[in-house]
Amino acid sequence: MAENGAIRSVCIVGGGSAGWLTAGLIAARHGADLKVTLVESVRRGIIGVGEGTWPTMRNTLRKIGLSETDFMRATHASFKQGAKFARWRTGAADDFYYHPLVLPEGFPDLDLAPYWNADPQQSFSDTVCFQEALCEASLAPKLMTSPDYVGVANYAYHLDAVRLGELLAEHCRGKLGVHHIDDDIIDVRLTEKGDVSAVVGERHGAIEADLFVDCTGFASRLLGEALGVPFIDRSDVLFVDRALAVQLPVEEDSPIASHTISTAQRHGWIWDIGLPTRRGIGYVWSSRHAGNERVEEELAAYVGPDFAKLSPREITIRSGHRAQFWKNNVVAVGLAAGFLEPLEASALVLIELSADYIATSMPASRSAMDFVARRFNTMTRYRWDRIIEFLKLHYVLSEREDSAFWRDNRDPATIPQDLQDQLELWRDSPPGEHDFASAHEMFPAASYQYVLYGMGFRTRPRPGRLGDAEAAQDAFDRTAALKRKLTATMPSNRALLTRLAQYRFPPL
Amino acid sequence: MTIVPLNRAAHSGLRIDPARAAEAAAAVHLVPLVASEIRQVAGQFPVFLAKDAETGQFYPAALMGLEPQENLFWNGAALEADVLPLNLLRLPFFVVGEDAEAAIAIDEASPAIGPQGTCAIVDAEGAETDYFRSVQTILGRLLQGREETRRLVDMMLETKVVREIKLDLAFHDGSTSLLTGLYGIDEVALGRAREKIAAFDDLMILAAMALSLDKVAALVRRKNARIEAQSAWFTPGS
Numbered sequence: 001m002a003e004n005g006a007i008r009s010v011c012i013v014g015g016g017s018a019g020w021l022t023a024g025l026i027a028a029r030h031g032a033d034l035k036v037t038l039v040e041s042v043r044r045g046i047i048g049v050g051e052g053t054w055p056t057m058r059n060t061l062r063k064i065g066l067s068e069t070d071f072m073r074a075t076h077a078s079f080k081q082g083a084k085f086a087r088w089r090t091g092a093a094d095d096f097y098y099h100p101l102v103l104p105e106g107f108p109d110l111d112l113a114p115y116w117n118a119d120p121q122q123s124f125s126d127t128v129c130f131q132e133a134l135c136e137a138s139l140a141p142k143l144m145t146s147p148d149y150v151g152v153a154n155y156a157y158h159l160d161a162v163r164l165g166e167l168l169a170e171h172c173r174g175k176l177g178v179h180h181i182d183d184d185i186i187d188v189r190l191t192e193k194g195d196v197s198a199v200v201g202e203r204h205g206a207i208e209a210d211l212f213v214d215c216t217g218f219a220s221r222l223l224g225e226a227l228g229v230p231f232i233d234r235s236d237v238l239f240v241d242r243a244l245a246v247q248l249p250v251e252e253d254s255p256i257a258s259h260t261i262s263t264a265q266r267h268g269w270i271w272d273i274g275l276p277t278r279r280g281i282g283y284v285w286s287s288r289h290a291g292n293e294r295v296e297e298e299l300a301a302y303v304g305p306d307f308a309k310l311s312p313r314e315i316t317i318r319s320g321h322r323a324q325f326w327k328n329n330v331v332a333v334g335l336a337a338g339f340l341e342p343l344e345a346s347a348l349v350l351i352e353l354s355a356d357y358i359a360t361s362m363p364a365s366r367s368a369m370d371f372v373a374r375r376f377n378t379m380t381r382y383r384w385d386r387i388i389e390f391l392k393l394h395y396v397l398s399e400r401e402d403s404a405f406w407r408d409n410r411d412p413a414t415i416p417q418d419l420q421d422q423l424e425l426w427r428d429s430p431p432g433e434h435d436f437a438s439a440h441e442m443f444p445a446a447s448y449q450y451v452l453y454g455m456g457f458r459t460r461p462r463p464g465r466l467g468d469a470e471a472a473q474d475a476f477d478r479t480a481a482l483k484r485k486l487t488a489t490m491p492s493n494r495a496l497l498t499r500l501a502q503y504r505f506p507p508l
Numbered sequence: 509m510t511i512v513p514l515n516r517a518a519h520s521g522l523r524i525d526p527a528r529a530a531e532a533a534a535a536v537h538l539v540p541l542v543a544s545e546i547r548q549v550a551g552q553f554p555v556f557l558a559k560d561a562e563t564g565q566f567y568p569a570a571l572m573g574l575e576p577q578e579n580l581f582w583n584g585a586a587l588e589a590d591v592l593p594l595n596l597l598r599l600p601f602f603v604v605g606e607d608a609e610a611a612i613a614i615d616e617a618s619p620a621i622g623p624q625g626t627c628a629i630v631d632a633e634g635a636e637t638d639y640f641r642s643v644q645t646i647l648g649r650l651l652q653g654r655e656e657t658r659r660l661v662d663m664m665l666e667t668k669v670v671r672e673i674k675l676d677l678a679f680h681d682g683s684t685s686l687l688t689g690l691y692g693i694d695e696v697a698l699g700r701a702r703e704k705i706a707a708f709d710d711l712m713i714l715a716a717m718a719l720s721l722d723k724v725a726a727l728v729r730r731k732n733a734r735i736e737a738q739s740a741w742f743t744p745g746s
Contacts, residue, residue, distance in 0.1 A: 144564035145689075503563040507665055508672060508691070 005366035007210040014215030015040035018334025020168035022355035024064035027176035029359045039181040052345035053156045058149040068148040069504040074167040077159040086263040097454025100131035101154040103446045105475040113430035114465040115472040124453035130482035138255040140496040188226040195329045214332040223332040234320040240341040243315040245282035256493040289405040325380045326373035389419045397455035510616040523625030529599035534582040537573030542653025543660040550720035552591040557691040580730040667701040693718040
């Protein structure tokens with residue numbers, strides 16, 4: 001630590017997406033003002049969760065200084081325009097809805113929800129937004145002429161998280177001057193006041209820094225182990241604690257889905273993420289409700305005959321997070337901070353948000369750090385709570401009766417009180433911006449609308465709320481026109497990605 | 509269009525009227541350029557960068573109309589311009605293929621081909637005519653210019669002198685048009701980047717492109733004249 005308590009160096013412990021995204025955002029923002037070191041055990045490897053991102057990733061990568069073409073080529077990325085939830089409501093074969101990334105037409109100035117609820121003929125997502133039509137046809141959200149990170153429709157990515165870590169590592173070391181140490185941490189040294197003064201590597205000895213970022217995964221070596229911050233288990237709300245994952249190679253010219261497909265199963269649900277080279281498929285379930293042989297059977301049925309050739313990997317998930325995320329001079333990012341089932345791809349976005357806050361609010365001195373940490377803890381806890389509620393929302397509205405997993409999910413004792421209260425409100429008034437007034441909201445009111453109405457929830461129509469029927473009709477017509485226009489003009493995901501292998505997105 | 513490889517046996521008897529070849533440009537608002545002609549063409553037309561729809565790559569082009577499929581320099585018989593881009597002068601001939609594979613082709617459907625044509629490809633002795641040799645020179649410049657043009661465009665993007673220009677225009681009859689997808693050289697950015705542009709020739713090309721943006725006014729003038737001529741035509745009772 002510098003004599004006057006100035007913050008001059010940051011040590012990130014652990015690589016992977018969490019470590020390297022944090023290193024990249026801090027180094028890109030602070031340049032030579034801050035010495036950024038990342039120490040990781042290369043032989044320990046990374047878990048590589050989070051193959052789906054949020055649209056925020058576009059801005060994150062731009063800030064770090066990567067071009068979209070280089071990023072997409074290196075991580076075998078594809079475009080993601082939302083999620084399709086199949087069989088979540090009734091479990092029937094034709095039961096599905098979308099949570100697209102484009103807001104309902106006109107939202108939030110015009111709220112179509114009351115008009116749709118007054119006459120819910122077709123699906124909500126397909127009536128208020130054009131994006132579902134693009135997804136159903138496996139079309140891309142942008143053109144070859146669209147500049148880097150700019151789309152015709154809002155989009156995020158599906159990617160290979162291991163390759164993302166490698167790309168970021170190369171960029172951080174080569175372009176951003178991040179100091180990289182390959183070592184195994186054998187000890188963490190504390191000062192009398194309880195700050196971490198150094199991590200001790202097996203080969204490099206003590207590595208000192210003014211601020212440490214714990215990216216050591218589930219182990220949480222610094223925040224959890226060394227500083228004793230407890231883990232708060234949230235499996236009372238979110239039951240999923242196991243995943244069985246496979247990677248299914250795909251044909252070179254096969255269509256690539258433009259959305260994450262999440263298909264509910266008897267004891268949980270299956271994710272299906274299409275990349276140009278493979279599909280990542282995994283079954284997440286609750287081990288309290290089902291054994292893995294029954295799950296494997298369902299996963300095999302989903303994958304088809306090729307399942308026999310694959311080697312499924314079982315992953316244990318601890319649903320929950322640390323009681324604090326920043327304590328003294330240690331802040332945790334990624335799995336070291338916590339983890340939730342991947343239902344709405346919250347892992348990478350929480351890494352981005354945390355790393356961005358650390359980079360932009362980097363205290364200049366140790367004396368200012370406790371305040372920054374307090375704010376970070378309040379904000380981050382708020383985010384975890386909102387995500388947990390939103391994930392739970394997907395379960396509580398299900399009408400599935402085929403297992404204890406689904407029935408238990410509707411037990412009020414497992415539903416956060418805030419969510420129960422809000423559901424009561426939404427019976428008479430659609431989710432609106434007023435329901436989500438914090439600067440740190442994770443999901444816009446529109447996301448709640450997509451899930452609620454997709455799951456069969458209805459808000460009682462109130463005639464007084466239907467005052468602008470012409471504007472609403474115009475918006476419905478605009479959606480229909482956009483659907484026609486864009487399904488006729490957008491290239492397929494596969495065609496655009498094939499072209500991207502040869503040409504680059506223009507810089508502007 | 510019917511573009512076929514040029515072939516001595518099939519095409520030696522063809523007669524071509526070069527004046528009519530430019531008819532193909534009557535419905536073209538953007539004509540691609542090569543680096544070596546930009547300075548000269550920029551004296552007549554505004555020169556922008558546009559993006560190829562297939563590849564997303566920028567290419568320099570002369571703007572001749574204010575909406576797709578409009579050429580304001582076409583008067584029904586000829587292009588009213590002192591300088592024409594090589595890509596118009598070469599018509600009805602084309603280069604097909606890349607590098608060593610490159611070959612000359614001809615549009616057999618071109619209105620310039622016909623018995624009344626003033627120029628031949630080969631003379632009575634079977635030798636190439638002066639006309640055809642000049643066409644070959646033009647095609648050669650276009651072919652050789654590809655790489656140089658690529659380098660010039662990359663340099664413009666690297667030095668960050670390119671910015672999007674939306675032509676939001678109003679005409680005398682109250683109508684408006686918005687032409688997007690055009691990118692020009694920004695004078696202020698060019699001023700900042702001039703130390704980074706080593707070759708004087710490059711700097712002059714970029715300066716010519718920046719100054720050529722003023723020539724959009726000439727297109728607006730032509731458009732107004734065209735609107736006026738059309739409205740006169742449609743005046744009731746006249």
